[in-house]
Amino acid sequence: MPLDREDRLISWLRARADAGGAPLLGDDAALLALAGEHAVTVDQQIAGVHFPRRLAPDLVARRLLRVSLSDLAAVGAAPRYALLALAAPRGFDHRAFFRALVSECRRFALRLAGGDLARASGLRGALTLIGARPPRGRWLRRSAARPGDALWVGGTLGEAAVGCRLVGAGAGPGAAPSALPERLGIAADLRGAARRAVRRHLLPEPQLALGRWLGRARRAAAIDLSDGFARDLHRLCRESGVAADVDAAALPLAPGHAALAHALGTDPQALALGGGEDYVLLFALPPALTPPARFSCHRVGVITASRRLRLRDAGRWRPLPDVGFDHLSPRARSGR
C-alpha cells in the first residue's frame, strides 16, 4: 500500500538526513547519546513577521538554521543536532525546503534528528538546536562581564537592517543589481553594498568559530545581536550587573552604510544601534585580551561600574537608550 503524503515525505527525508550515520529519525523522539554539558536553543521564523511571504523555501530553511546557530555561537557551543517543527500552507515545496536544510546542516556539522509537520495557513518554522561544550571550552554567559572589560562586536552593525528594508521594498536575493526598485533611489555605486546588505539579512553568518575562541579565553561574556546593539547590550549589562560606555565613532559600519540608510530615508546610527538582526557577537573581554585579526572584531567601548549606559557621540556623552526590537510590541511585524 502506498504511503500517505506525510509518511512518504518522511521516508524521502530519512534517506537523506540519515545517510552516513546511525538513523535518528523514525521513533517518537530522537534518542541521543549526549555525554556532558550541552546547550539547547529554540528559534522561530514566521512568514510575514521574520521574512517576506514570497521568500523561496530553500532560503527560509537556510535563514532559520543560521539565525538559530547564532545562539549556539553566543554560548560557545559546537553544533550537534537539529529538530524542526514546521507548519506550511498548501502547495509548499517541502522537498526544496528540506534539501536546503539537510545540506546546510551538513555544512555546519549538524544532524537533523527529528521534528513535527503540520499544515497551516502561514509558513512557520521553529528550530531546536543542540550543541556540545567543546573540549577545554567554557560556556559563554551574559553574566560574566566585569567593569574594566573591553566591549567588542564581531562585525558591522545595521547592515542587516538595511537589507531588511531593501527586501521589504522589493529587492530580492538573486535579483540583478538593476532589479533594485528604481524608486529606492539606490545609486549605481551603492548597488554592490545593497546586494551585500540583502544577503546579510537573508543569510547571516553565525560566528561559531569566534564563539569557540571566546570559550577558551580566560573570561568572556557574550550575547548574539538579534534585537539591536543597544537592546542586547542592555541585556548583557543587566545580567552582569554592570553598565557600559560606548564610542559612537567606533561602531563598525559596512561600506556604503550611511549612504544606503539615507537613500532609504533612515538614520544610519539608528539602524546600527537598534536595527537588529546583525547576528554577530557582542562580547566583553578583559582588556589585555584581543581577538585574532581573522575574526574582524571591533572594540566599541568599555564595561563600567556605573548604573547607566552611555554613548559618546561627537565629543559628548549621552544616555544609550534601551532601543531595539521587542517581539511582543504591537509594532512587531515584518519590515522592522
Add this chain to the structure above:
Amino acid sequence: MPLDREDRLISWLRARADAGGAPLLGDDAALLALAGEHAVTVDQQIAGVHFPRRLAPDLVARRLLRVSLSDLAAVGAAPRYALLALAAPRGFDHRAFFRALVSECRRFALRLAGGDLARASGLRGALTLIGARPPRGRWLRRSAARPGDALWVGGTLGEAAVGCRLVGAGAGPGAAPSALPERLGIAADLRGAARRAVRRHLLPEPQLALGRWLGRARRAAAIDLSDGFARDLHRLCRESGVAADVDAAALPLAPGHAALAHALGTDPQALALGGGEDYVLLFALPPALTPPARFSCHRVGVITASRRLRLRDAGRWRPLPDVGFDHLSPRARSGR
C-alpha cells in the same frame, strides 16, 4: 529605565520558572548538564489546526505539554527539560499561558529551560522536550516488534476523536453538561461520557509510567497513538518489518462511545481505528509478559510475519487499511 514588554515578561517568567533551582533562563541557549542518553522531541499546536481558536491560554499550554510528553512516554524517557517557541496574536494573555505551563511542568517534573517569543496573527506553540533514559531502562523503539508478540494498547480508542468533534461543535471545557449544544442530540445519560471525551481531547494523560515500565521489560516496541490506531500500527509494523492481526472486538472503547459516535453521525469503529489523538501507547510485548493491571492495558492482537495487516471483524478477516491523520493532507485542519 523600565524594561520593554518582552524583557518584562521574561523577567516575570524567570522569577517563576527558575524558582527553586539553578537559573536556566537568561542566556542565548539553555546550558544543561546532560549525563548519558537523552530523548528529544518537538511538537507543535496551532490554533485552528490542532485546537479551536477560542481555547483559553491555560488549556492551550497544558494540552501542548501533554501531547509532547506522550512522545517521551513512547520511548520510555523521564521528563527533564522543556523549551518553547511561542507565537501569539495581539492581546494574548501570556501570563495565564505561562502560569499554566510552569505549573504543569512542575507536575511532570520538567524544568522550563528556554524559548523564543514572537507576535503573529495566529497562536502557535512549538514545544521541545528533553527526557532522560531512566536507570535500568532501555529505549522503546518502533522497530523492536517480533512475530508472535502480543499487541497492546494503553487505553480506550476513539474517545478523543469524539471529544474533538464535540469541541468543534461548540462544547467546551468547564461548560455544564447542559451547555452541550442541543442540536448534537446528546441524551442526558450520555452527558457524563461526552464531558469525559471533551476532557480527553483537551487534556490527554501522557502514559509516562507505562512507558517506563515497558522500558524495563525484556523487550518492547512502542509508539504513541497520535494519528490513529491503524496508521500508527502501520508505522510500528513498517519499522519492525512485521505485520499484525487485530481483533476488532478487543479494541477498547470508552463507555457510551458507540452511542456518542452515532449521535455525532459518525461510525464508532472508524473513530477507534482512525480518529487519532488517543495519546495512549500502542506496544508489542513477548507473549509471556503482561502489563500490571494498574495501567489498564488491553490486548488487541498479535504481531505476525505476514506482509499485510488484518482486522478480524464479525468473524471475518479483512485488510486493516493505513487510515488516520495525515498532517500534510489537503484535508488536514481542525475538527478532524
